[in-house]
Every structure is written in structure tokens, then in C-alpha cells.
Amino acid sequence: MNAPAAASALSAQAFKSEVKPVWCPGCGDFSVLSAITKALSMLELRPENVAIVSGIGCSSRIPAYTSCYGFHGVHGRALPVATGLKVARPDLTVLATGGDGDGYSIGGNHFLHACRRNADITYVVMDNHVYGMTKGQPSPTTEPAWPSKLSPQGTGLREFHPLVIALAAGANFIARGFSGDPNGVARLIVQAIRHPGFSFVEVLSPCVTFRPDQRSWKEMARPAAVEATDDPARAARRLMTDDGFNIGVLYTGKRKPYAPTATGAAQQPSALEKGFEL
Amino acid sequence: MTTKKARKRAPAPRKPVTEPRERSGAYADFMAQAYTMELEAVQRYTEFAEQMEVHNNPEVAQLFRKLATIEGLHAKQILEEMGWSQAPGPAHAQQWEGGEPPESAPMSEVHYRMTPWHALELALDNELRAEKFFAAIAKSSRTPAEVRKLAAEMADEEAEHVRLVREWMKRVPRPDPDWNRDPDPPFLGD
Amino acid sequence: MNPTPLQSVSLALAGSGGAGVMTAGNMLLEAAALAGYYGLMTRTSGPQIRGGEAAAMLRLATFATDSQDDRFQVLAAIDWQNVGRFAAELPLGPDSVLVGDPAQGEAPEAFTRSGARFLPVPFKALAKSISGGWPNMVALGVLGGLLGLAPAALEGAVRKATRKGGEAMNAGIAAVRLGLAEAAKLEASFPLAAAPAAARRWLVTGNEAAGFGALQGGVRFVAAYPITPATELLEWMAPALTKVGGALVQAEDELASINMILGASYGGVPSLTATSGPGLALMTEALGLGVAAEVPIVVVDVMRTGPSTGIATKTEQADLNIALYGLHGDAPHVVVAPNSVADCLAATQWAVELAESLQLPAIVLSDQYFGQARAIVERPRSEPSAPSRLLAQPDTPDYKRYRVTESGVSPVAIPGARGITYTADGLEHNEKGTPSSQPADHLAQMEKRGRKLASADYAERWATVEGEGEFAVLTWGSCTGPVREAFERARRDGIKARLVSLRLLSPAQPDRLRDALRGVKRTLVVEQSFSGQFHRYLRAEYELPGEVHSLRRPGPLPFHPDEIHRKLLEWSRP
Ligand SMILES: Cc1ncc(C[n+]2csc(CCOP(=O)(O)OP(=O)(O)O)c2C)c(N)n1
Ligand code: SF4
Numbered sequence A: 001m002n003a004p005a006a007a008s009a010l011s012a013q014a015f016k017s018e019v020k021p022v023w024c025p026g027c028g029d030f031s032v033l034s035a036i037t038k039a040l041s042m043l044e045l046r047p048e049n050v051a052i053v054s055g056i057g058c059s060s061r062i063p064a065y066t067s068c069y070g071f072h073g074v075h076g077r078a079l080p081v082a083t084g085l086k087v088a089r090p091d092l093t094v095l096a097t098g099g100d101g102d103g104y105s106i107g108g109n110h111f112l113h114a115c116r117r118n119a120d121i122t123y124v125v126m127d128n129h130v131y132g133m134t135k136g137q138p139s140p141t142t143e144p145a146w147p148s149k150l151s152p153q154g155t156g157l158r159e160f161h162p163l164v165i166a167l168a169a170g171a172n173f174i175a176r177g178f179s180g181d182p183n184g185v186a187r188l189i190v191q192a193i194r195h196p197g198f199s200f201v202e203v204l205s206p207c208v209t210f211r212p213d214q215r216s217w218k219e220m221a222r223p224a225a226v227e228a229t230d231d232p233a234r235a236a237r238r239l240m241t242d243d244g245f246n247i248g249v250l251y252t253g254k255r256k257p258y259a260p261t262a263t264g265a266a267q268q269p270s271a272l273e274k275g276f277e278l
Numbered sequence B: 001m002t003t004k005k006a007r008k009r010a011p012a013p014r015k016p017v018t019e020p021r022e023r024s025g026a027y028a029d030f031m032a033q034a035y036t037m038e039l040e041a042v043q044r045y046t047e048f049a050e051q052m053e054v055h056n057n058p059e060v061a062q063l064f065r066k067l068a069t070i071e072g073l074h075a076k077q078i079l080e081e082m083g084w085s086q087a088p089g090p091a092h093a094q095q096w097e098g099g100e101p102p103e104s105a106p107m108s109e110v111h112y113r114m115t116p117w118h119a120l121e122l123a124l125d126n127e128l129r130a131e132k133f134f135a136a137i138a139k140s141s142r143t144p145a146e147v148r149k150l151a152a153e154m155a156d157e158e159a160e161h162v163r164l165v166r167e168w169m170k171r172v173p174r175p176d177p178d179w180n181r182d183p184d185p186p187f188l189g190d
Numbered sequence C: 001m002n003p004t005p006l007q008s009v010s011l012a013l014a015g016s017g018g019a020g021v022m023t024a025g026n027m028l029l030e031a032a033a034l035a036g037y038y039g040l041m042t043r044t045s046g047p048q049i050r051g052g053e054a055a056a057m058l059r060l061a062t063f064a065t066d067s068q069d070d071r072f073q074v075l076a077a078i079d080w081q082n083v084g085r086f087a088a089e090l091p092l093g094p095d096s097v098l099v100g101d102p103a104q105g106e107a108p109e110a111f112t113r114s115g116a117r118f119l120p121v122p123f124k125a126l127a128k129s130i131s132g133g134w135p136n137m138v139a140l141g142v143l144g145g146l147l148g149l150a151p152a153a154l155e156g157a158v159r160k161a162t163r164k165g166g167e168a169m170n171a172g173i174a175a176v177r178l179g180l181a182e183a184a185k186l187e188a189s190f191p192l193a194a195a196p197a198a199a200r201r202w203l204v205t206g207n208e209a210a211g212f213g214a215l216q217g218g219v220r221f222v223a224a225y226p227i228t229p230a231t232e233l234l235e236w237m238a239p240a241l242t243k244v245g246g247a248l249v250q251a252e253d254e255l256a257s258i259n260m261i262l263g264a265s266y267g268g269v270p271s272l273t274a275t276s277g278p279g280l281a282l283m284t285e286a287l288g289l290g291v292a293a294e295v296p297i298v299v300v301d302v303m304r305t306g307p308s309t310g311i312a313t314k315t316e317q318a319d320l321n322i323a324l325y326g327l328h329g330d331a332p333h334v335v336v337a338p339n340s341v342a343d344c345l346a347a348t349q350w351a352v353e354l355a356e357s358l359q360l361p362a363i364v365l366s367d368q369y370f371g372q373a374r375a376i377v378e379r380p381r382s383e384p385s386a387p388s389r390l391l392a393q394p395d396t397p398d399y400k401r402y403r404v405t406e407s408g409v410s411p412v413a414i415p416g417a418r419g420i421t422y423t424a425d426g427l428e429h430n431e432k433g434t435p436s437s438q439p440a441d442h443l444a445q446m447e448k449r450g451r452k453l454a455s456a457d458y459a460e461r462w463a464t465v466e467g468e469g470e471f472a473v474l475t476w477g478s479c480t481g482p483v484r485e486a487f488e489r490a491r492r493d494g495i496k497a498r499l500v501s502l503r504l505l506s507p508a509q510p511d512r513l514r515d516a517l518r519g520v521k522r523t524l525v526v527e528q529s530f531s532g533q534f535h536r537y538l539r540a541e542y543e544l545p546g547e548v549h550s551l552r553r554p555g556p557l558p559f560h561p562d563e564i565h566r567k568l569l570e571w572s573r574p
Helices: A027-044 A059-065 A078-088 A101-105 A110-115 A162-169 A183-195 A212-220 A232-241 A269-275 B003-009 B025-054 B060-082 B117-137 B145-170 C022-032 C125-126 C137-146 C150-163 C166-185 C206-217 C229-243 C255-266 C277-293 C320-327 C343-357 C368-374 C437-453 C477-492 C510-516 C532-539 C561-572
Strands: A050-054 A069-073 A093-099 A122-127 A171-178 A199-204 A246-252 C008-014 C038-045 C053-059 C074-077 C097-100 C117-120 C201-205 C220-222 C247-250 C271-275 C297-305 C334-336 C361-367 C374-378 C424-426 C463-467 C471-476 C500-503 C505-507 C522-527 C548-551
Touching: A027 A059, A027 A093, A027 A110, A027 A122, A027 A183, A027 B025, A027 C320, A050 A059, A069 A101, A069 C255, A069 C500, A078 A093, A078 A101, A078 A110, A078 A122, A078 C247, A078 C255, A093 A101, A093 C505, A101 A110, A101 A122, A101 A162, A110 A162, A110 A212, A110 A269, A110 C255, A162 A199, A162 A232, A171 A183, A232 A246, A232 C437, A246 B060, A246 C166, A269 C206, A269 C229, B003 C008, B025 B117, B025 B145, B060 B117, B060 C097, B060 C522, B117 B145, C008 C137, C022 C053, C022 C150, C022 C437, C022 C477, C038 C368, C074 C137, C125 C137, C125 C166, C137 C150, C137 C229, C150 C166, C150 C561, C201 C206, C206 C229, C206 C271, C206 C297, C206 C343, C206 C368, C206 C505, C220 C229, C220 C255, C229 C247, C229 C271, C229 C368, C255 C271, C255 C277, C255 C297, C271 C277, C277 C297, C277 C320, C277 C424, C297 C343, C297 C368, C320 C343, C320 C361, C320 C505, C320 C532, C334 C343, C343 C361, C343 C437, C361 C368, C361 C477, C368 C477, C374 C561, C463 C477, C463 C510, C471 C477, C471 C561, C477 C500, C477 C522, C477 C561, C500 C510, C522 C532, C522 C561, C532 C548, C548 C561
Parallel strands: A050 A069, A050 A093, A069 C424, A093 A122, A122 A199, A171 A199, C008 C074, C074 C097, C097 C117, C220 C247, C220 C271, C271 C297, C297 C361, C334 C361, C471 C500, C471 C522, C522 C548
Antiparallel strands: A171 A246, C008 C053, C038 C053, C038 C374, C201 C374, C334 C505, C463 C500
């Protein structure tokens, strides 16, 4: 987190835009939007110093619903856009947001490399275990037996485990939230933004339209029984054995954030002409 | 539900339970929490109203706006009572058992085809939770005496709201069993 | 024998891995440059990563040129292992000579059948006679001797290359001297005419020139995914950016690199990536995003032989279609093409200026020939560009990012600016940037984006136009050098013709071309593409007067001036 704190803190409401969400009433993404705006208020940031980048999907519509600078790009590419922006403008607080399809399927490679690159950005994934925007196809986190039009018998594929993968790939902060507790998600996002390097916040965010069965998440989500660890081996054991419903900060790493920007006085390009001269 | 009814529900200014000089820090803290609770309820109802507007459900949208207005009056009343010119601190300064203030319905509890009856049902749950919330404070032995008294009064008020909403629900038609039916598939794109 | 001095000599030095032919070739080019000549060096190699056969191909001349000549006068080889595979790239004639080490066997039939004479030089044995001596340094001396280059120039090049001095330098100089002495004994010489008046020259590759042009244009962020033949551009930029206060990020793939530059540019920093055909194919979706969201970016495509992975190390002009038409939807953007090694600088700088001022993606179509050719060029004049992005003022009332304006260009808010935050969107949107499926918004934004291209003043930069007459050659990119040289020859035959080499491929400039071709009766279109992509493009976008012929072939062999000259002779007869 780099942007200067505002002289007087803005309310969460001030981080919402005039644009009204197109999401289905009841969608978990409303809570995540609320959580993001609350987090930015808690951090006493100003909208012009925050950039929210996304790909494509229901969840990826978030940037325009905030009063921050937003970038709604193409499907799966939020992380590279956010990385380029953060490297070019280290002064900004940069968030990437999106869905599980966007982040783990089409954007899966970027997810791995964003974790290992460890640029100082916060990645919030609204995981509903489904492709909402394209009307209910299985995503990488969908249960193998879940039937859909495109895979009537279910995919038969084992689920992708984003947190374990993030840990293995080098993410510096790993947390899981549940949209049923927007204030809790807000606190996770605050910590994620404050933590240097690549911070990953996976939010269980039910899709009421295509996964009405996810109503049961309310009963299943519970605070993680143990505190966050900074030991990757312990974190790995915890994440490998967790059932996907432990909520809280699960891992905080100590890696140095990626920052390739040159330091020192910048020369004029003409200084490079020497290399071509005879 | 007519405007007359709405007005009837609007709270009458409460007489301060204690004189200002008697008020402890705990009293102000309690009022700050109550204020945040009302304010968040306003925001939640407003958000629901907007969702219903976007989803072409004007009747329920209007109802949510009314509920927001009523909670807004409660919030204003607290400010006046305390002589505060602005919010007594950021909303996030408050912690709530279960994550959210008792008068804010979970965001998952709305549906684009919901009826006024559903909206009132949701409001009823909010009032019930609020009543329980204040009653628990009123009963707790850890609560300072002057706050206890106030909390009890507020619990009574919420109980009155519960009664009013129940009355209100009697005047609203019950939803059809297939109220959430939509013969068309979702229209999504991107 | 006292042959007449030559204006241009082409030589190649071949050998298998470890022979150091590229090192010696670079030194010869450097020596020629020090002696005041122009020239360029290209390269070819076998498929092996290390140890493969390779040839350095040089043309040294008294005039500036980007073209290879019709034939090589000299082919020297340290050894002949597999060198025969380069026969198509190393055309010889009866006047050519083959210089080889008799201990390495005879020259391959593929070369001797040209009638070229074989001249023996025992490179290995001579090198052995010097402690630390290398055969390639002996060959450098021999080639320098055949050209009549001043020994001081050759030694200067050795000194520069062995910067650390000491043994290597002394051994190198001794070997060069041996080679020079050996050349004097040979029954051949190809003396270059006196060098032209000394001017400030550069020794530069097209890739380096493009990189420098990018910096002059203001680029301070580059995202890179390596691909031949664009890698050297990216590698040149990595340390260069550090010096000018910018940054380079190595991306995980081209999908990432293009999106990274979109992000950086959205943040207000002029940004670029470089790639080749396969990478450009991966980038097309995000190029469309740049068009719709109006984010300026520059993509340099150093074209190689396609389709698919094709021939990674060889040149072709066949990415024209994808660069012009590869984006989905109607996506107006800029495509520029340098038409000389030196022009890689100006064209890339111009692309940055256009991208920034018009707020859109600009593609630079360079190619392997330009990118990897090292040339001695007149020092290009280039000043840093002034920043040209139209910025919105903080707290502008009723700010609309995509406001419909007369020029189509709307002021852009840069993150950090207060009171004018907005969300850039690839979804069709209204003036505020809010997604919209309204036909009226689509039309208004479409027209706005299209209008931007028409609003720019491309001035004289749209093409290189030379000569006059009723006959014209239309070409682009690396075909321009051979065409220009063919024109020179035709002029000596008394043929008048016009050369039009397009530098601005998109947006098309039909009015300008019409003016440039006024009075022309016949047009020859020259390009390096199997299907005639350039010809089809011209047919679609322009009115071409009179009779039109297409001279085309796929890569990787460059056009030679002779074949174009012959075509000119043939066609100019009534
Ligand atoms: C290149 C490309 N392929 C496919 C699509 C279609 N598409 C849009 S959103 C989406 C999946 C969204 O799923 P997810 O990221 O989980 O987000 P959700 O809608 O569930 O929030 C797909 C496949 C697209 N826009 N672009
Ligand atoms: S389809 Fe699902 S994910 Fe999309 S807005 Fe509706 S509930 Fe949310």
C-alpha cells in the first residue's frame, strides 16, 4: 500500500460510483463490492489513488461500480494489466479483481506468475465455482459431479485448489473470505493491501442464479481455528487439509515485493547514442 | 402501505434518559453503535431498493426506500439526541457479532422477483434481531446502568417495530407459491 | 593485375561452430566503417543451437544501402562443413572467388558450379604459427586485404573488439597482419573505391534503432516475451530503460506482455512490446482492447517467415494481413513500416507519437532482415518527442472519458488525477465509459474512434516518394532497398520511374497516393509474400492507375536489385 492517506477519511459510500450493478439481487459480489469500498475507507485512501483492474465475468464488473480508477479489460488478463500498472506507477494502490473462471482458467498462467513475481498488488477473486456470465458452465473450482448443460455428467475433474497453488507459486499473503460476512472480507482486504507483495484474497461468493445450492455456504463458512502462519510448510499442510471453508488470513510471507523500476537519476536517451557511434 | 402508515411508524423524539452531564463514555459509545446500526440499515435498504430498480421491481424498490427513510429518521434522532453534528466515527470502528449489524439483512436474502411481503419479512427479521440485540445489552450485568436503561428502552422500541411490521404484513398479499418462477433463462453476455 | 576500384563489394565468411565467423564479420564491418565506408552485415546459420555452420554476409560500399547485391564476389570459409546448405543465400558468379583452407578439403559443388575460382589459404596453419592466433582473424586480414582496406582500420576494429587488450589483442593483430600478407599473394583483389567524405555514422541494427526510436518517442515501460527475431530489440531495451528511468518486465507470455503494456500505459507511461508473428497472433485480442478502451500502446512486429512457427530466423513480409486486419470487430489502429535499417528509428518513434496522440495501438512492421542486419548508416537525426497525450484536467466538471469530440480524441484522465476517475472499458460504452448496448452509443463511439485516424497529420511521412515518369514501383519495408538500387541502375539505362515506398499502411492514404501516382501508366508492386498481401491491400484501399503487375515471392530470400532491374527494363519497353 503506497498511496498517501487522505487528510480526512472518506466513507465507504464515497468509494461507490453512480453506476448501479447489473448483478442478480442476492449475488455474493454485492458484498465484495461493499467490502472493497469499506476496506478503502478503512485505509483512508482516496479514490484517485486507487486503481481496480478486472477481466471479464459478472464479478469482473466491479471496477466501474467504484469511484476509483478502473480498468475493465479482456477475459483472464486482469493480473498482467495490474502488474504493468503497478510497475509503471508504484505510487498507486492497485487491486485486481475477478472470478474463478477468469482467474484460474483462462488466466491461470498469469495467476501462477503473478504469485511468483510478487508485485505489490492485491488480487480479490470472487469464487462461485461457476461461470456466471456465460450462464452456468463448470469452472476450475467446480465440484467434479456438478451437472451442467455443457457437462451433463459433471466434469469428473478434480477441483483446482487456488490457495495451495498460490502458496506453491509464491504468493506473499493468502486469505479466504466469505461474502456472507462483508465486514470480515473488508478486514481481510485491508490486511492484504497493507501486506507488501502479491496478496491473494479468495472470497467465497455464491452465485444465486446458477448455484442456488451455495446457500449452504452460510452454514459451512467458519473462522479458521488457527492464526495465520509465516511458515510455508505449515501453511501448506493446513491448506492441503482444509475443506475450503476456513475463513481468515491463512498465510503471510516475507518475500520482498517485485519492483524493477530504475532508481537514480534518469538520463536522456541521447546518452545511449554513444553505443552506436563509431 | 400508505404514506400515512409510514409516518405513523416514524419515531417520536425520545426524551433523553439521562441529563448530558450524567452521560458516561460508555453511553456515547453505545449511542455511536446504535447510530452505525441505523446508518448501515439505511445503506442496505437503499442498496436493495437500487437492485430492485435495476431489476424492474418498482413496488419492492419503493418499499425498501420507505424502510430506508424510516431507519434514516432513527439515525437522525440519535444525532439530535446526542447533539452530534456528524457521524460519531467511521462505521468500521464498530464490531458486530456475526459480522454485520443486526438491522442489516444479509445481501443474499433478496431476489429480483421478491414481493412486498418478502421485503417486510426481511424487515421483520431485522427488527427481531435488533430487539434481541438491545435486550441482550439491557440484560447484561456488564452494561453500565444508564446504558442498560436506554438499551431496554430501545429494545421496547424495536419490539414495537416488530409489532408494526407484523401488522403491515397482514395488509400485504401473501406471495404465490411460484413467486420466483421465471419462464425465461437468464440473459447474460460478456 | 590492377583492377578498377569498385563502388560495392559483397563478401561472406562461413564456417562451423567455434570458427568465429560472426565475430570476424562484425570486425570487418567495423573496420569498413572506420575506413569511411557504408555497408551492412546479415547472417545465416544452421539449425543447431551451438556448433552449427554459419555465414556472415557483408556488403561494403561507397554509398549507403540496405540491399544485398545480386552476387557475392568473395566467399571465404574456415571450413566447408555443411556450408553448402547456404548456396541459395550465397549466389556466386564466374567472377567470384572461393577462399578456403586446402586442409579442409574442396569447396562444395554447390558453389564451384558457379564458375567461381578457388583460392587456397591455409587459415589453420597460419593461425597456428602465432601464439593465441585464430583462423578467423587470419580470414579477417585476408578479406580486408582483398578489399584494400587500410591495415589501421582493421587493427582498430580488432582493438575495439578485444577491449581488454593484452594477449588476445596482440594475437588478433598479428593474425590480421598475416592475413593481409597472404591476400597480397592471391591472384585476386576487389578494391573498394575511395571512401566518401567522412560523416558521423552509426553502426546499428534495425532492432537497436527501433529500440532507440521508442525511447526517443518517450517509451518508458516495456513488457517482453522473447521471440526470434525480436529478442535483441527487447534485450537492447532492458539496460537502456534502466538508464532513462524506465522499466522492463519479462512477461509469462505474449498475452501477458500486451496486457502489461496496456496497464502501464493506462497509468500514463508510454509503453511498448516487441514480438514476431506467433506473438502478434496471441496479442490480437488485447490490441482490440487498446482500440476500444483507447489506450495508447506500440507493438513492434519483427516479421519472420510464417505461417505458424515457420522459419524463425528468416525474413518475410507476410504479417501484413494480420497487422492490418487481424483484430476482431472494426478496430481502427495505426500500422507503420520502416523502409530502411535506419528508418527503424524514425518509424518506431513516429508510431509512439501516433499512438500517444491518437490514443490507440500502433503496430510497427519491421522484419528479420532489418531487425538483425547490422548497418553502417548516416547518423539519423532524432530529437526526443514532446509528450503528446491529451490529458484531462483534474476536477473537470462533468468529465467524460470517451466524450465525442470533433477530432475523435478525448482528454484522458491519468490515475492520481482527482475528480475525474473513470473505468476504461473494452465493452462498448457511452461517453462516460459505462457499458452500453445502445446502437447510438456504438455508432457514436465507432465514428469517434475512426475519426481519430483521419484527424492526424501524417504529412510527408506517409511514404518515401522518389523519381518521376510514367512508370512506378509500389513497395514497402525491406523490399525498398533492392527496388531503390534497381532504380539507380535503370536510371543509367535512361529509364525514368517513380518509387513509392509506403511507411503508413494504416490508415490508408488514397488521396496522397493518387497524387503521387498522377500521370503513371504502369505500376509494379514488389513484395515478399507468397499470396501478394500488399498487392491485395493496395487493390482494396487505393485506386491504382493503368496497368498493374505484381512481383512477389515468399521469404526468406531477399529480392536482388537485378531481378527488379530486369523487370523494369522489360516493362519500360513500349
Ligand atoms: C476470450 C474470451 N473467451 C470467452 C469469453 C466468454 N466469457 C465471459 S465471462 C466468462 C466466464 C466468467 O466466469 P468467472 O470468471 O468465474 O466469473 P463470474 O461470471 O462467475 O463472476 C466467459 C467464459 C470471453 N469474454 N472472452
Ligand atoms: S449470474 Fe451468478 S455470479 Fe452472475 S450476477 Fe448472477 S448471481 Fe452473480
